[in-house]
Amino acid sequence: MDNNGVSPVPSSLSHGTQLSQMEQLQAAVKRDSGGGLLAQLSNNAFFTAGFGLAALGAAASLGSKGLRQGASLLKRRMLIDVEISIRDPSYAWFLQWMTMHQRQQLAQDVQSRGIGSMESIIQKLTPRVRHLSIETAEKRLPNGTVQANFTLVPGPGKHIIRYRSAFIMVERVRETKAFPIQQTKPWETITLTTLFLHRHVFSDMFLEAHEHAQQAVEGRTMIFHPETAGWKQFGEPRRKRGLNSVILDEGIAENIVGDVQDFLASAQWYYDRGIPYRRGYLLHGPPGTGKTSFIQALAGEIDYNIAVLNLSGRGMTDDRLQLLLTLVPPRSIVLLEDADAAFTNRRTQVAADGYQGANVTFSGLLNALDGVGSSEERIVFLTTNHIDRMDPALVRPGRVDMIVRLGDASRWQIERFWDRFYGHLDATHTWRIKFLQQLEHFGILADESKSRPAKHHISTAALQGLFLYNKDDMEGAVKMIKDLVPDVRLDKAELHNHGSASSAAG
Template sequence: MNTITGGGAGVNGAQPVRGLPKSILQYIPEPIQPLFENPLFSAGFGLLGVGSLVAIGRKGFQSVLIQGRRYFFVSVEVPSKDKSYHWLMDWLATKKDKTTRHVSVETTFHQHESGEIVSKINFIPSVGTHYVFYRGRVIKVERSREKNVIDMNSGNLWESITLTTLGTKRNIFQKLIEEAKIMALDKEEGKTIIYTSMGTEWRRFGHPRRKRPIGSVILDKGISETIITDVRKFLGNADWYNERGIPYRRGYLLYGPPGTGKSSFITALAGELQLSICILNLAGKGVSDVTLNQLLSTAPQRSIILLEDIDSAIQTNETNQPSSSSSNQSSNAISSGGMQYQGYSGPSSTMQYQGYGSSLTFSGLLNALDGVAASEGRILFMTTNHLEKLNKVLIRPGRVDLQIEIANSSPYQLEKMFLKFYPDHQELATQFVDKVKHLSLSPAQLQAYFMNFSTDPVEALENVNQLNLNK
């Protein structure tokens, strides 16, 4: 019988199987040396050691990568809810290499001066990883989409774009996003953007509109200049307000009969001062005190907040006759879109909306306009056809700083309207004014009349009897 020992020869003169080498074994205490002389144990110990070294090496390599990414790479994440996300997507559509195989389709629309809308198909980077070259730097673009997360504002799946590049400063991203912003704004230069309220968010309404010349809306003498001067003064006077502790906001009320150009002038004013318009519908479903405050505080910068026909959106009917009888008690109601708020007994009272999907109160509206939480830097325009229907509390100074009547056409407007359609016919314009100045005509009526005789000022003068029907 042959045995295996630590020394001596094995079977048939072969070298015996050994455990650990003596050079290592001598450092192991003698009581446990026999254990390490076992070849099976020593082989397992070796594998364990190799595995441990590999694991330590792998972890160290990962740590080096993490630290290297932290100190030698910069990155920025742009979520889809941010405005710059859409700027960046448009920028990537123009900068991305045409050989890229993985793209998404995005259809945009452009409106010509004639009103014709033309569609354009853009290819943008799809979900995944892409690389672009910008200002001598390679930028890694990672577009990700969460399958189970919904952006509650837009209703779309939550998306984000992460930009990463080698370096220690993030100013490269500031330049990139600024370039994308300028490119996007250049497409809208000279146009007026309209926003409408949707829940707690402002969304674009239609396409950017061609700027309407301020001279195309003819108001009575001096009115247009007064409003423009006042708004310009407000926009350039923020420090004056702050130094005196005055809330930096301005309110305007334009009142007068229908068709006198109130809304048209506001549109032209926005174009003249390069402002956008935010149409706020108080009678919309889901409008509440909370959403109203949110909308007013998040309106786009350099915009006009427009409350059209405020008398129809919010109506108050007050009865101040005291009575001990419940049937004769002071009763006030605020209606919104045909529904009513019941139980309003004064300006400071809270009225509960008795309808579905809304909890807007009159006191909530007043607080949103000039309360503690009211937003700063705001330009608010209200329009109404019936000034007498508005509660004086709503239009007091502080909420409405400038009230201007936009009445039916004055002799000045009659002449300017005639010359607008028939330039270089001053004598005919004077005769036209003499014939119709006794009539109460709105600019909308005059415009419709002149369009019937768009090429013949003589016929327009001779057929003024048609305007008598509107007397």
């Protein structure tokens, strides 16, 4: 002990204790500084109370929003989108073109096998359309059978195609929610996305799709029927019917065709004089005289389609009629068949299926044809079997510019029909003369030599049916003439004369 009574600490122990305290201090400092920012924040009372976490959440939200805005800005700068709705005509064109384009690429893949060119490598790396939808179209053949044609088109979903040097993402979206029962198809859209640098490929692509669609219907006539809010193609395009396939009485077809062609060439003449550019025609006469057949042949002659409108159809109202006549497909003849029936066959009671009949009024039809809201650049054909039921206000000039009667088969028409079916067999017209004599005998044709008028009439449809039944059989056609006369009653003298005439014909 020292003088103060304190025992001295060994020097070795004092030095060790100092080192231990120093190490503890250094470890504490290292722990406070080396733990990093997170360690310091975790030891901070305010941070652990929630303020720090809220700040980090806000920072993360701002960062995420910034990334989204940056991505959106980058997309706007580098990408371009084009949207097509199902109501646009190019919708069907593009689907068909895309199917054709994929087939061409697959064919190129087969041809490039074994060739180590860069183009073949790119073709192999190009994604293909994997999700397909099937579209079925039924076609009735002349023998009555129905042939089904199946087409595979890109289905809903995302696809990637390569057109020229551009890669294009195609997204077909179909609405899955319920749609009105009168709407035949759900709502669909197609969105095309590519680099802004390749934006020019869209115009080239749609031009190519349109040309492909035109080639598919070239030489054919399309028939349109009303849909919910527009028109829909009915069945497959039909082969154009030649104008000479319909035999009207002498000069009638030439007069109608000449008037229609003059109208189509006079658009500027109408505009210069402030006259509405539309033309109306009324074809009337007994059933089977070729009214509808001639309109179909005329459409083929002037390269037009036909939009058939039934005024007695379910759900037809004045407003819908006005809308349909405003949205007529381009280059189409509007056909109003049996125009008189819309106002004579109205139902007074609701049927079992809930159909009460059309609600088209006479004034609504007049306004649709030439009212203030009626469209221009339009050709309208009305047909009726009973012209006496047509109101004079409907057939006045401006609504109906030409009225043509198509009657029963005349002598001139019968001769033309005979030459069409049997001209290659009857070069001297011997059998044609016999056929006409038999028609005179049964009173179907007037006998001018005996001043005897015709007692019966025959339609061109019945005449054609007779010739179709007796293909390449002229004698059979002559013998079946009596079947064309209803309730034939021949006395013995007529039978004797008929037998003599048949013996002479033989």
